[in-house]
Amino acid sequence: MSQFTLTQEQDQVRQLVRKVAENRIAPRAPEIDQTGEFPWDILAVLREHELLGAVIPPEYGGSGLGYLSACLINEEIARVCMNSAMVVATQCLAMKPILIAGTEQQKQTYLPPLASGEKLGAFACTEPDAGSDTGAMRTVASLRGERYVLNGTKHFISAGNVADVVVVFARTETSQGLKGISAFIVEKDTPGFTCGRVEKKLGVRASPSAELIFSDCQVPRENLLGGTEGAGMSVLMRTLDRGRVLQAGLSLGVAQGALDFAVSYARQRVQFGRPIGNFQGIQFMVAERATELEAARQLAYAAAARADQHDGDVGTLGAMSKLFASEVALKVTSDAMRVLGGYGYMQDYPLERMLRDARFLIIGEGTSEIQKLVIGRALLTG
Numbered sequence: 617m618s619q620f621t622l623t624q625e626q627d628q629v630r631q632l633v634r635k636v637a638e639n640r641i642a643p644r645a646p647e648i649d650q651t652g653e654f655p656w657d658i659l660a661v662l663r664e665h666e667l668l669g670a671v672i673p674p675e676y677g678g679s680g681l682g683y684l685s686a687c688l689i690n691e692e693i694a695r696v697c698m699n700s701a702m703v704v705a706t707q708c709l710a711m712k713p714i715l716i717a718g719t720e721q722q723k724q725t726y727l728p729p730l731a732s733g734e735k736l737g738a739f740a741c742t743e744p745d746a747g748s749d750t751g752a753m754r755t756v757a758s759l760r761g762e763r764y765v766l767n768g769t770k771h772f773i774s775a776g777n778v779a780d781v782v783v784v785f786a787r788t789e790t791s792q793g794l795k796g797i798s799a800f801i802v803e804k805d806t807p808g809f810t811c812g813r814v815e816k817k818l819g820v821r822a823s824p825s826a827e828l829i830f831s832d833c834q835v836p837r838e839n840l841l842g843g844t845e846g847a848g849m850s851v852l853m854r855t856l857d858r859g860r861v862l863q864a865g866l867s868l869g870v871a872q873g874a875l876d877f878a879v880s881y882a883r884q885r886v887q888f889g890r891p892i893g894n895f896q897g898i899q900f901m902v903a904e905r906a907t908e909l910e911a912a913r914q915l916a917y918a919a920a921a922r923a924d925q926h927d928g929d930v931g932t933l934g935a936m937s938k939l940f941a942s943e944v945a946l947k948v949t950s951d952a953m954r955v956l957g958g959y960g961y962m963q964d965y966p967l968e969r970m971l972r973d974a975r976f977l978i979i980g981e982g983t984s985e986i987q988k989l990v991i992g993r994a995l996l997t998g
């Protein structure tokens with residue numbers, strides 16, 4: 617069900633990804649969640665179907681399908697397995713800053729292997745004392761001869777321990793506030809760069825959340841993103857503006873997967889001599905959540921379409937789409953689990969996994985409160 621008019625190409629993308637997701641990814645979803653191991657076999661499937669580089673133009677090795685298609689890819693994969701969709705979303709998050717701000721040389725070197733999935737990427741901004749308040753970051757980078765020397769610690773970095781290439785945000789100027797932040801492309805074998813602990817967590821368990829430690833880490837000068845100091849905060853904001861649209865795609869997917877399962881269950885589960893789907897209490901709950909989900913979908917697709925217009929300001933709409941879709945995903949997965957009664961609480965059914973995974977969506981790439989700040993500021997002080 618969708619009133620938003622997709623182009624024929626976008627519709628084909630959805631159909632193809634749905635088929636791949638149902639046949640090749642869904643059967644692995646419970647085990648991936650149980651073991652919490654990075655799904656290398658799923659990465660191979662994503663590579664085979666060229667699903668990692670939708671927002672990267674063909675000249676840099678991507679498919680150039682754009683944000684709406686990327687949103688559909690995230691949605692269809694998250695519908696069956698959020699951990700697998702996180703591989704796509706994280707890769708995109710790592711590529712975007714390079715596409716937005718990289719020099720031609722940086723784009724030519726790093727984007728093709730990331731877009732194809734030959735190499736994995738990560739995006740490292742968050743620190744133990746700098747989460748929502750990214751401007752409080754303490755990781756520093758000082759130029760010494762032809763190298764920047766990085767010192768500091770990042771944490772909660774998705775795919776940080778499996779990535780070949782990490783975009784790292786650090787201070788090149790301690791006195792200039794937000795203007796003193798720069799971004800660097802750091803390769804995994806760079807001297808002084810190590811991985812610390814990998815978190816144990818509630819959901820998206822196979823999307824590793826790693827601590828990255830930079831201890832006199834020697835980064836070649838040419839790996840300063842865009843070759844300009846002080847541009848880091850602007851790159852970060854532009855990356856997140858569009859990234860939020862793709863996060864909304866993850867929310868739509870996990871919510872749709874949960875709703876589909878609950879509806880099918882409610883048609884079959886008999887209590888008091890009737891399928892529970894015949895009870896008005898269940899019908900109202902399903903109707904309300906389905907309506908919210910469709911509203912979230914229309915908003916997310918509108919924001920994605922805006923992101924596809926190159927000069928389109930997607931900031932406010934992107935934040936709205938992420939805020940609304942992630943909160944809806946939490947509500948839908950929670951109520952879908954309710955429809956299954958006690959069975960929903962058990963690991964034999966996918967609802968408890970979906971609810972745990974959905975919980976991440978109101979945190980990653982800015983919490984719901986931060987989305988409200990972005991929207992509120994645009995309305996009241998912009």
Ligand SMILES: Cc1cc2nc3c(=O)[nH]c(=O)nc-3n(C[C@H](O)[C@H](O)[C@H](O)COP(=O)(O)OP(=O)(O)OC[C@H]3O[C@@H](n4cnc5c(N)ncnc54)[C@H](O)[C@@H]3O)c2cc1C
Nearest residue numbers: 739740741742747748749772773774979980981982983985
């Ligand atoms: C599974 C997972 C994967 C992640 N992946 C990455 C990644 O790949 N790269 C990366 O850099 N980071 C990543 N993160 C980090 C994520 O972006 C941060 O956790 C998030 O931005 C919140 O920061 P924090 O955890 O420090 O919470 P805090 O910033 O300490 O927030 C705590 C609470 O205070 C609220 N709050 C904070 N400031 C305000 C305010 N001004 N007004 C109102 N409320 C406020 C928040 O909304 C939240 O409810 C990941 C996190 C998770 C859980």
